[in-house]
Amino acid sequence: MWTAVLNVAPASQQACRTRAAAAFSPRPRRAPPPPPPLPHPPRPPTAAELQHVGVAACVGGCGFIATWHQRACCHACEAGGIRGGAGDTIRHGPHCERLPLDALDLLLRPPPPRLPAHSPSLPPHSLSLLQLAALAARGLGAVRTAGVWRYDSARPPMALWLRVLSPPPELSEAAKPRRGDTIPLRVDALPDGVLEAPQLALASYRDTPARPALVFREMSDGPELPHNFVSSDAVGKLTPPPAEAAAAGVSAAELLFWRLVSTDTCEVTSMAIALCLRHMHASGILPLHDERGVPIVAYGLQSADRVLPFVRHISLPNAYVQLDPIGEDRLRLHMQDDCFPTWPKGGGTRHRLLWLQAADGREIVADFTGPQYGIEDRLAATMTPFWSAPVLRSAEGSRYIDPRLGLQLRGSAAAFCGAQLPAGVFDDRSHMSMTLRARDSVLAVLRSSGCLSTYSEHDYCMPTEFIDSML
Numbered sequence: 052m053w054t055a056v057l058n059v060a061p062a063s064q065q066a067c068r069t070r071a072a073a074a075f076s077p078r079p080r081r082a083p084p085p086p087p088p089l090p091h092p093p094r095p096p097t098a099a100e101l102q103h104v105g106v107a108a109c110v111g112g113c114g115f116i117a118t119w120h121q122r123a124c125c126h127a128c129e130a131g132g133i134r135g136g137a138g139d140t141i142r143h144g145p146h147c148e149r150l151p152l153d154a155l156d157l158l159l160r161p162p163p164p165r166l167p168a169h170s171p172s173l174p175p176h177s178l179s180l181l182q183l184a185a186l187a188a189r190g191l192g193a194v195r196t197a198g199v200w201r202y203d204s205a206r207p208p209m210a211l212w213l214r215v216l217s218p219p220p221e222l223s224e225a226a227k228p229r230r231g232d233t234i235p236l237r238v239d240a241l242p243d244g245v246l247e248a249p250q251l252a253l254a255s256y257r258d259t260p261a262r263p264a265l266v267f268r269e270m271s272d273g274p275e276l277p278h279n280f281v282s283s284d285a286v287g288k289l290t291p292p293p294a295e296a297a298a299a300g301v302s303a304a305e306l307l308f309w310r311l312v313s314t315d316t317c318e319v320t321s322m323a324i325a326l327c328l329r330h331m332h333a334s335g336i337l338p339l340h341d342e343r344g345v346p347i348v349a350y351g352l353q354s355a356d357r358v359l360p361f362v363r364h365i366s367l368p369n370a371y372v373q374l375d376p377i378g379e380d381r382l383r384l385h386m387q388d389d390c391f392p393t394w395p396k397g398g399g400t401r402h403r404l405l406w407l408q409a410a411d412g413r414e415i416v417a418d419f420t421g422p423q424y425g426i427e428d429r430l431a432a433t434m435t436p437f438w439s440a441p442v443l444r445s446a447e448g449s450r451y452i453d454p455r456l457g458l459q460l461r462g463s464a465a466a467f468c469g470a471q472l473p474a475g476v477f478d479d480r481s482h483m484s485m486t487l488r489a490r491d492s493v494l495a496v497l498r499s500s501g502c503l504s505t506y507s508e509h510d511y512c513m514p515t516e517f518i519d520s521m522l
């Protein structure tokens with residue numbers, strides 16, 4: 052599936068690829084190299100560096116980052132800490148993220164200068180993009196190994212702590228699936244936008260807004276896994292998976308799991324991988340090559356707009372939904388205001404991709420959160436969502452990807468490999484803490500897989516002979 056996406060390049064590019072592949076044929080494995088010298092000695096980030104990326108240290112001086120609040124790590128710390136028993140001070144509140152400033156350590160220091168263009172040398176133990184994606188998937192969410200779904204790391208950011216319930220019966224009656232394509236209730240099946248919640252209009256940046264599909268949920272006690280996500284009759288008719296996924300044993304319930312889990316995670320996952328690459332780069336090496344074997348020398352984020360219609364899955368807390376009949380066959384759905392989910396501006400039309408550039412200038416975009424948009428590619432190693440595609444150039448010189456992917460690239464890529472991260476990358480505080488946790492989760496998997504090893508406070512690349520076998 053992945054190769055199918057990549058094989059859309061015009062013939063001229065294919066020829067170019069063949070030449071490049073010859074120039075960059077893999078080198079034989081060698082003994083692991085000694086750790087590279089530390090490019091920059093560890094030091095705490097300066098106030099100016101923090102401000103540049105949109106991060107503030109807690110005013111309480113506790114060493115944590117202000118995540119959910121403007122000035123402090125939590126209200127308790129800002130107020131001087133909570134008093135505990137026997138004169139102890141329990142400094143932080145229950146919802147404090149406790150994210151230390153150290154989490155930004157390597158990110159804020161300049162990585163070594165960019166590798167020279169057309170460098171013919173790969174780092175001795177370089178990963179392919181697919182290897183990196185399959186390893187990263189283990190740090191991001193559920194993976195399927197030997198036919199069994201499980202979570203590989205302790206706190207993966209793409210775990211779903213919810214169960215799907217049957218829709219209220221009167222709503223399922225009023226909103227019968229049309230054209231048999233709904234999971235499980237399409238809001239536009241209700242006449243005249245009767246749903247009261249204004250957010251459900253999903254105003255779009257473009258002419259092709261998302262069509263919301265409602266999923267009724269309750270919280271679960273622990274993270275759910277795709278194979279036991281819904282019982283067979285819980286949500287009525289589910290869209291069958293595409294032929295390729297069905298052939299790989301993927302059920303409709305698993306598909307719904309991924310459509311829910313990938314909602315709103317594009318920014319967090321793409322940025323987490325870009326920050327992983329910067330972390331490796333800052334420790335002196337960028338061990339990644341494209342599918343031709345050409346070293347990746349630049350990385351970052353690429354924004355894109357959805358230009359094909361897509362269905363956005365919205366989970367609603369079942370207990371807070373009220374339905375009032377307003378005429379013959381019409382219903383009004385009310386939600387308690389404070390439990391209504393907030394939608395991203397544009398209804399999710401904007402998408403975020405990982406951007407990579409090889410030493411010969413060829414660009415690639417990659418997506419770890421595909422399936423809610425009708426892109427059903429998966430990593431064969433983990434069955435988790437993933438696709439990548441080459442960036443092409445029109446005759447006028449504009450950048451685009453295969454139109455069948457339904458995305459138009461927006462603006463230029465934001466490089467994460469420069470001396471500084473792009474200004475304000477952590478302006479969205481709610482994304483920041485999740486992104487840093489996702490990055491750390493992926494780095495932990497890379498270390499445990501043996502492709503990164505730590506000395507002092509830095510990582511360096513280790514032999515990867517056995518990685519193929521674990522993929």
Ligand SMILES: [Zn+2]
Pocket residue numbers: 109110111112113114115123124125128129
């Ligand atoms: Zn604090």
Ligand SMILES: [Zn+2]
Pocket residue numbers: 115124125126127128142143144147148149
């Ligand atoms: Zn705190």
